[in-house]
Amino acid sequence: MSKIFEVPLYPYQRSPDQDARAPVRHKVVVVGAGPVGLALAVDLAMQDVPVVVVDENDKVSWGSRAICFAKRPLEILDRLGCGDPMVDKGVVWNLGKVFFDKRQVFDFNLLTEQGHKRPAFINLQQYYLEQYLVDRVRELQAEGKPIELRGGSKVLDVSQDESGAELTIDTPDGPYRISAEWVVACDGAASPIRTLLGLEFTGRVFEDNFLIADVVMEADFPTERWFWFDPPFNRGQSALLHKQPDNVWRIDFQLGWDIDREKELKPENIDRRLKAMLGDEISYQLEWSSIYTFQCRRMERFREGRVLFAGDSAHQVSPFGARGANSGLQDADNLAWKLRLIMDGKSPLTLLDSYDAERVHGADENILNSSRSTDFITPKSEISRIFRDAVLDLSERYEATRPMVNSGRLSVPCTYDGSPLNGPDCAAMPERTRPGSPMVDAPVPGGWLLDRLGSAFHLLTIDAEAPDTVSVDGVACQRLALSTSDDHDGYLRQRYLGNAAAGVYLVRPDQHVAARWDHYDAAAVKAALGKAMGR
Template identity: 60%
Template sequence: MLSTYQYPKFDYVRPPELDEGRDGHYPVVIVGAGPVGLCTAIDLARQGRQVLLLDNDDTVSIGSRGVCYAKRTLEVLDRLGCGEEMVQKGVSWNVGRTFFREDEVFNFNLCPEPDHHRPGMINLQQYYLEDYLVQRARKLPNLEMRFRNSVIAVTPGEDQASLRVETPDGTYTLTTDWLVVADGARSPIRTMLGLDIDGKIFMDRFLIADVVMKADFPTERWFWFDPPFHPNQSVLLHRQADNVFRIDFQLGWQADPEHEKKPENVIPRIQAMIGDDREFELEWVSVYTFQCRRMNRFNHGRVLFVGDSAHQVSPFGARGANSG
C-alpha cells in the first residue's frame, strides 16, 4: 500500500476454453504483462496481429522498480500511443552530476541541443508505465489480456508451441504459432525448458528507498562516491512523480537484506543525507543484488525470449527496461 498511488486490480475472467472443452489457438501468445510484454503485445496488435497476453498477477508492479526512461524509449511509447501520458506525469531531466565526497567531478547533458521533442530522460515509477500500457492495450480489439492465468507447462514444437495454463477455475491448454516469453529475470518458462543463462552475479547489495518529501533538489540525477553522509560507499538520487525521491545506498555484500530494510535502519541513513529537520515518509524499501547475464540464444524454435527473461544488466545507466 502506497500513500501516493492506488493499485488497480484487474478482473479475472473465466477463459472460454474451460467451458468449450477444446484447446484454444492464438497466432501469438505473450507471457508476462510487464513493460516488455505489454509493449510487444500492443505493437503486434497495432499491426493487425491477434494477440493473447497472459499474466499470473492481477495488478501492476509492486514498488517503483524501473524509473528512468530514455528518449528512444519515449519515442517507442509515442508510437504505441502512451508516450504523452508518461511525459506529462513523469519528471523530465537532462543533466546528471557526479560527486566525489563533496566535490562535483563530472556532469553531462543528455540533450545539448534545444527544441528536441522529448527530454533525454524522464523519471516515473514503473507502476504508472504498466498502468498506462494496460489502458492502451484495452483499446485494441485484437488484443486479449487474461490475468491470474499462470503458465505451468510449455511444450515447444517445430510449427507451434503448446501451453498448459492454470487459473482459479482450473487448467486449460493453448497452442500458438509463436510464444513470446516476457516473464522476468527468474523466468519460470526458461526454467521449465531447461535453457541456459550465463553471466555474472555481482557480490554487492544496494538499498532502494522511495521517500515522499517536499524538497527543492533540482530535477537532475545526482550520484556520489564516498559522500560524508555514507562513507566508503556510493549513493544515487532521482526525483520521481508525486514528490517521491528514489535513493539508492550501496551497502556491500556482507549486509543483511532483511535487517537493512527495517525502517529503524533506513531512516537514519536518509536523515544523515538530507538532514534531521526535513520531514519525509518512507514509501517503499527494497534491497537488490544485480546481475549481468544473458541467454546464448533468445529464439528456440517457436519460443522467443525478450526482456529480463533473455538478458539482465546492471541497473546503472537505466539499461534494464530501456534495453527491453
C-alpha cells in the same frame, strides 16, 4: 491508502478457452504483462495480429522499479500511442552532479540536442508506464482490435513442436491448456518459461547489494541526478538521489556484500541512513524499499523454436545506465513487425534470426556498458579502487579524467551494424543515420518526422523523385516525400543528407534505417526491401 499498484487492473475472468474440449489455438501468446509484454501485445494488436497476454498477477508491478526512460523508448511508445501520457507525467531532466567524499567533483549536462519531439530522458515510475499500456489495451479493445489480457493466469508448463507451442495455465478455477503459433516470454529475469525449457542464462554475478528507498517528501533539491562516491554518510560505498513525479525521490544506497538484509530493511535503519544523507530535519514518507543484487547475463540466443524471449527474461543488466526496461522496449519494437510478416506469409521464418542477431548485439552492448559502470562504482580490487579514486580526485580540477568517471552510461539506442537486413549505404551521408540506425527525429511541416512513419515500411525521399508506393509481393512501402525547402533549421540536411544533394531512405516498420541512396533506383529499392523482409 489505495495506491495505483493496489488496484486490480485485469482481474481473473473465466475464459471460454477453459471450457473447450481441445486446447484453443492462438496466433501469439505473450507471457508476462510487464512493460515489455504489454508493449509487444499493443504493437501486435495495432497491426491486427491477434494476441493473448497472460500474467499470474492482475495489477501493475509493486514499487517504482524502472524509473528512467530514454528518448528512443519514448519514441517507440509514441508509435504505440502511449508517448503523451508518459511525457506529460514524467519529470524531464538534463543535469547531473557527481560528488566524491565531501565535495562536488563536477556536474554534467546531457546537452539535449534540439529538433527532437522527445526529451533525452524522463523519470517516471514503472507502474505508470504499465498503467498507460493497460489503458491502451482497453482502447484497442474498444476499437475491436484482437487483444486479450488474462490476469490470475500462471504458466505451469510449456511444450513445443515445429508448428507451435502449448501452454498449461493455472487459474483460480484450475489449470487449462492453450496452444499458439508463437509464444513470447516477457516473464522477467526469473523467467519461468526459460526455466521450464531448461535454457541457460549465464553471465557475471556482482557481489554487491543496493538498498532502494522511494520516499515522498517536499524537498527543494533541484531536478538533477546526484551521485556520490564514498560520501561521509555511506563510507566506502556510493549513493544516488533522483526525482520522480508526485514528490517521490529515488534514493539508492550501496551496501556491500556481507549484509543483514532484514536489519537493513527495518524502517529505523532506513530512517538513520536517510537522515545521515539529507539532514535530521527532513520529513518524509517511505513509499517503497527493496534490497537488490544484480547480474549481467543473457541467454545464448533469444529464440528457441516457437518460443521467443524479450526483455529481462532474455538479458539482465545492472541498473546503472537505465538499460533494462529501455532495452526491453526495443526488443518488443524489433520483434512485432517481424512476427506479423511471418504470420502474413510474407517473410520466411529465418527473419526471426535477425531478431536474435540484432537484439543479442543490443544486449551485449548494454551488458558491456553496465558492467563497466559497475566496475567503476564497485572497484573489485585494491588497484581498481586506487585508479577509481585517482580519476575522481583529478576530475575536480582537470577535465582530463572526467570522461572516465562512470556512474552509469545512460541508455542510447543500438545501431544494428552488420545486420543481415541492412542494404546499401551512401558514403556521403551522415554516420548517425547509416543502415541499422534508429531514425533520428526532426521537425517536418506539421509536426515531427517519426510521427509520420507509423509501423510500416516507408520510403523517405528528400529532394528526390520516387513513386508513391513500392511493393514487393504485396508488402507495400509508402513514400514520405520531404524537401529541404521546408527544412528551415537545417535538421533534415544535417541528419539525413550530409554531403549528398538528395536522399532516399528505406525505413523499417521499427523506424530503423534499412538502406539509403542519393537517388531513387527501382531495382535497388526493391532488392533492399526484399532483404529487409528477410528474403
